[in-house]
Amino acid sequence: MLTKNIRNFAIITVLGFLVSACATGGKRSAEDWYTGSDTVKFLASGVPDRVFFATNKSSVHSAAKETLAKQAAYIKSSGISVVIEGHADERGTREYNLALGERRANAVRDYLMSQGVSGGKITVISYGKERPVNPESSRLAWSQNRRSVTIKAK
């Protein structure tokens, strides 16, 4: 009787750990960048104009690198100058978000330069949380607003 109960308890405990480990909660902050295609415009045919970021982060993840490689190729071939806008979602304090937007825009600039784009062709500007693309107060909207947009300079 006793061994039976110990066995049952052990099975439940192990399964419990497995379930919690698979829960997406712990990983969310590192992975919550937007992966959809809504709000995405195009710098040129086949070249998306923006990349997205995880909450409070400014690192360029692998999917973003793909987009930026395309941007770099286009910028080099067309010879245009660009302005990189950095943005943040509304779930942070205003001043810190200005700095975070600047960091994101510069992360993109650094990557483009690593792909051979000349620094002289790039200007950077942060809008913090002042210019969201999606005005809704929802997780989806916030992930769409955490972005860096590359625009042809005027």
Added chain:
Amino acid sequence: MFRSLSLSIIFHVGIFAITFFTLPFIVKKPIDVPPIISIDLIQISEKTALPFAPKAKEIIDKIKEEKEKERVVTKQAPPKIVKKEKQDAVPMPDQIKKKKPKQTDKQNPEEIKDEIRQSSEFEKKELFDPNKIAALIDKSKEESATINKKESLEITQDQDSTVSLDKGLSITQEDAIKAQIFKCWNIPLGLPYNEDLTVRIRLKLNKDGSILSSEVLDHVRMNRPGQGFYKVLAESALRAVRLCNPLKMPATGHDKWKDLQLNFDAKEMLKG
């Protein structure tokens, strides 16, 4: 994300299934219940009452008497208050509205008289001359000081053998006074709660509980620079005392409580 979600669902379902099958096994085991002990509830007063020492018994009987008298006092008190209210004009604000039209008619011719009366009172009594008031206060301080001295000498000469255990008021009587003052004291909300602010007010009471004199013990501190908070607290305490005048006091034992000191300390309430 979807991969982990589906895995999570599978495992959750798995756990539900397992618990559904295993729980009955766990529940089935009988629990050892300790035997029930029956308890008799004994009244302590019946079984363990000790005879009081004779002196102590006298004092306790005295207190019991006073308590009964106090009950009588409180029964008598309400009718007194009701009578007072009827003598004055009706105080209710909404009732005042109704009365206003009548009053304005009367006020116009009366206004001039009032003014004259009041301005003459002004000149005669000079109620708002602060210097005079200060002089009065100082005098009363000296007077009360001499009275205290005299009284303490008289007392020592008449010293009885029975020394009372309490200070002149029983705990219930103290609580009754506290409850009254609590209602009257409007604590200034802006006071800092981390400063040491206690205002001690010495009252002299008449037999009916009305206040003969009131004095802030540390009133010099009130006018010192930088003691703004103390002054504010002292004034609020004085207002409390005056709003509560007359205090409901026990019908007897005036000698014991005619000198009352109230220590106002707002710390507890301001800490929140």
Added chain:
Amino acid sequence: MKKFIFFIFVILFSSKSFAVVTIDITRGNLEPLPTAISNFYIDNPEKFSEKMKALKLEENLPKVIKGNLMRSGLFYVLDNKSYIQQPKLSHLKPRFEDWRLIKAQIMVSGKLKIDEKNRLRVEFRLWDVVSAKEIEGLALFATPSSWRRIAHIISDKIYQRLTGEEGYFDTRIIYVAESGPKTQRIKKLAIMDQDGANNKFLTLGNELVLTPRFSPNGKMVTYMSYFKNLPRVYLLNIETGIQEVVGDFPGMTFAPRFSPDGKKVIMSFARDGNSDIYTMDIESRRVEQITSNPAIDTSPSFSPDGRFIVFNSDRSGFQQIYVMRSDGRGVKRISRGKGLYGTPVWSPRGDLIAFTKINKGKFYIGVMRTDGTGERLLTQNFYQEAPSWSPNGRVLIFYRETASGKKGQGASANLWAVDITGYNEVKIKTPTDASDPSWSGLLSK
């Protein structure tokens, strides 16, 4: 001899039993002080011009005082419909029984007069109804057009006399007036009296303006603007309207504040993804770098003695609050709880630091001691931030935004104030949506 010793013993013991009965009063009611504010009376109405009469100062001056005292949460002003005594009489010699009947403990009366020099003379008296005596009286002169300031100064005097604290009513608030859709907000600098009157717009709204702050003397404002699409810190002279950019920085400058002596602007400068704190002397234009750290350093705020700076940094990996000496040395973290901390601002009394905290998706306004202990959260909301102190260090003004629907509907931003004890949360009325409020010092200083 024996009798004498016995006498001494008896005195010692008897003084104990016949001591004054002492009772500790440790409770009372925490209600606002019931106050009556009588309409003022006009002493020489024949000297009042038609224009002056139209101002109805005898009613409106007390109305402004009433608004101030009520909004502080420390006073309850009784409706004057219930008052018995006429204004003139209550000013000469109040019948205290009349005022006690309506349960007032304090009464304010006043007189208006045009003097020989054609100035408006306002005289007010503060009465302790319960103790039946006058506790304050003052006469003020002003041009009729600044009658509101007189009302605020009187309110400050009443507040100080009854709470022991300096008042905060003779002050102004500068803020950002917002309008338009959330994705393309129009923002203008606006200034108003602390009770919402005399609202004026200072910019046109053609470019984004953010985080305006008063100089210590209330005459200048520093703020951030996207003029010509270059985000920089600017200085604005309120009287002349002249604006100028602060310094010649090759990148974004933001989060500006004045030093307590008004001589320097402290701000963040962002370059290559890194934001550090810099100061610039307004006259000499000398620039000094205060922090030099690859993390984001922003939201700097001086202590009132100018010796320390509190700021926001993510050098630990997350937004936290740090204190350092004004030369940048001795950086110490002071925020201790779970969550993110931002927008630290030092109280003008030097004793507390107010901040915004974000934890589990909720936003809090709180205060902590300057060493980080005693953290108290005052209010919680879906979104709120950026507290600013009243000059007496008792009240915080901040702003809140509501959650918005799919198309941005329901989005609104408003100014709110709360007492540092956490009670008396009030919404501050503004003609448009509003954010980024900053409180001036007392104008009369």
